[in-house]
Amino acid sequence: MACTKPNNTFKTLGGGVPVHYDRMNPPFHYGSKGKQFTLAAEKSLENLLDAAFAELWQKCPLGKADIILTAGAFVCKSGQHGKGRAFDCDGIWWGDRLLLTKNYRADSQAYLGVEAILRKHIGTVLNFEYNRSHEDHWHLDTGTKPGFSASSKSRVLFLQMALGKLFGRRVDVDGRVGDETRGAVRDVLEALGLATAAEMSTDNKTDKELARNWMAFLDAAAERGLATLAPPGAGAGAPPTEPDPLQLLARLHDLLKDELEDHPARKEIERAVENFAEHPEIDAVLARFQ
Numbered sequence: 381m382a383c384t385k386p387n388n389t390f391k392t393l394g395g396g397v398p399v400h401y402d403r404m405n406p407p408f409h410y411g412s413k414g415k416q417f418t419l420a421a422e423k424s425l426e427n428l429l430d431a432a433f434a435e436l437w438q439k440c441p442l443g444k445a446d447i448i449l450t451a452g453a454f455v456c457k458s459g460q461h462g463k464g465r466a467f468d469c470d471g472i473w474w475g476d477r478l479l480l481t482k483n484y485r486a487d488s489q490a491y492l493g494v495e496a497i498l499r500k501h502i503g504t505v506l507n508f509e510y511n512r513s514h515e516d517h518w519h520l521d522t523g524t525k526p527g528f529s530a531s532s533k534s535r536v537l538f539l540q541m542a543l544g545k546l547f548g549r550r551v552d553v554d555g556r557v558g559d560e561t562r563g564a565v566r567d568v569l570e571a572l573g574l575a576t577a578a579e580m581s582t583d584n585k586t587d588k589e590l591a592r593n594w595m596a597f598l599d600a601a602a603e604r605g606l607a608t609l610a611p612p613g614a615g616a617g618a619p620p621t622e623p624d625p626l627q628l629l630a631r632l633h634d635l636l637k638d639e640l641e642d643h644p645a646r647k648e649i650e651r652a653v654e655n656f657a658e659h660p661e662i663d664a665v666l667a668r669f670q
């Protein structure tokens with residue numbers, strides 16, 4: 381196919397942080413420190429990425445990173461990559477601390493904290509839950525503008541992931557806004573002081589309030605998620621990262637769902653956990669953390 385490679389190139393982002401390619405043979409393989417690379421992309425994308433990473437360094441307790449790992453930007457193929465309007469991010473190194481997108485399950489809070497900042501600047505973000513091919517990188521492109529829409533699968537997935545992992549709500553991560561997701565959105569927007577119950581009295585109004593408060597929601601998500609990237613021993617001022625019982629229960633549900641996907645006893649095990657959680661005395665304890 382015919383492609384026009386953008387004339388604009390860059391090899392650092394966010395104020396001088398080198399961008400390294402980590403999709404080569406060892407020692408430059410995926411998740412290594414990679415090798416600095418010159419990427420081609422439209423200037424408008426570069427500017428947005430610059431602003432996104434600069435804000436990330438400012439909000440992250442670890443500050444400015446040392447390396448941004450990439451799987452590429454302009455590639456002669458269909459879609460936004462072929463137009464020089466897409467960038468794939470594999471991970472970020474701060475010293476010896478690596479946030480690697482493939483480690484989402486083990487590092488979900490930091491992952492979502494970073495994604496929250498990226499979403500403030502870049503419209504289209506495809507992540508770990510979007511599909512198999514995005515489990516090992518964030519795909520970032522300028523095909524859409526930042527903001528929330530209940531009909532956008534990638535945005536709803538992020539919302540559900542954040543509600544579960546950062547705000548301790550139990551919601552299925554299925555990319556569709558239903559009663560469960562809206563209930564959690566109402567709770568969280570109210571708890572954050574962003575909207576009142578009266579302002580969210582219908583589904584439509586709830587979606588509108590979420591869209592109106594999307595940037596503030598992303599800020600709150602970033603604050604919670606990035607706090608888990610605090611350097612060891614940085615106790616003063618850092619919010620506690622110890623999960624509460626509701627978060628522990630949500631984690632257990634996630635694990636069962638992921639690990640027992642095709643297991644014949646999955647339903648039975650899930651029901652047993654449900655029964656335990658719904659026992660009046662356990663329920664009363666859990667209610668204290670709602």
Ligand SMILES: [Zn+2]
Pocket residue numbers: 461466467468518519520
């Ligand atoms: Zn991509």
